[in-house]
Amino acid sequence: EAQVTQNPRYLITVTGKKLTVTCSQNMNHEYMSWYRQDPGLGLRQIYYSMNVEVTDKGDVPEGYKVSRKEKRNFPLILESPSPNQTSLYFCASSQQGMVVGQPQHFGDGTRLSIL
């Protein structure tokens, strides 16, 4: 089954404790992306990757890191989480970097609470 898998689905942690949210897709997609969703603000793009070893900042990259060492994985790293990073996070992937208009496939989300 084609899917984008995020882990963990839920996490409560404390300020300053490094964490990683994993994202994996089994569709051999080139393009992967991370979003955060906040009430009233909609989804905002954090980082995206056009292919292995190619990453770019989205709208709200501050406080986040990503890496793309393999095509299927695109982890989101919070080196020193702060309460303003409490949010619902989504990973998504699509074929051919989206320029040709392939639809994105989304994971089920990760709800992060930073205390």
Next chain:
Amino acid sequence: KQEVTQIPAALSVPEGENLVLNCSFTDSAIYNLQWFRQDPGKGLTSLLLIQSSQREQTSGRLNASLDKSSGRSTLYIAASQPGDSATYLCAVRPNNDMRFGAGTRLTVKP
């Protein structure tokens, strides 16, 4: 900077009604526009994608139109059903990034 707006923020209709959801964007230089559905506690499901060169796309009871010059898109849902209740989001692709509206929360009452 591209801004995407969806109006109304919430909509409640009786079952069977035809309805229109609106999406507007400030910069007409886009590659495509996509409509998504989001159910509570779930990710987004792609409904329709319209390339910048297209005017509309149809899938079952859904029809999406795109008027790039005026920066507007509509999602038409025919004969609405309670199962259509969800939040509907539109997103535009200005470059390699993607920009979303805040969504319209639709409730279809039996």
